[in-house]
Amino acid sequence: MASRPTLKTIADQVGVTVSAVSLALRNDLRISQATRERIQQAAKELGYVYNRHAAGLREAIAAL
Numbered sequence: 001m002a003s004r005p006t007l008k009t010i011a012d013q014v015g016v017t018v019s020a021v022s023l024a025l026r027n028d029l030r031i032s033q034a035t036r037e038r039i040q041q042a043a044k045e046l047g048y049v050y051n052r053h054a055a056g057l058r059e060a061i062a063a064l
Contacts, residue, residue, distance in 0.1 A: 005046040013042050025050070 007021045014021070016035065024031045024039035025048075031039070 005043070005048045007048075009046060010039060010042050010048060013046070014039050 007018045011021045024036040
């Protein structure tokens with residue numbers, strides 16, 4: 001069984017940093033439109049699914 005793709009999986013495929021992938025998937029304007037589109041397309045092709053629970057944990061930890 002193949003593991004679920006991660007931000008690192010997408011970053012490696014596109015040739016960018018994990019941070020760039022994270023920002024692009026949130027439509028952050030600090031990432032160029034062309035790069036955002038490449039990242040979003042790669043995420044779609046790889047079957048990346050955003051995990052709200054993991055994001056909530058990250059936000060909770062950051063608030064500490």
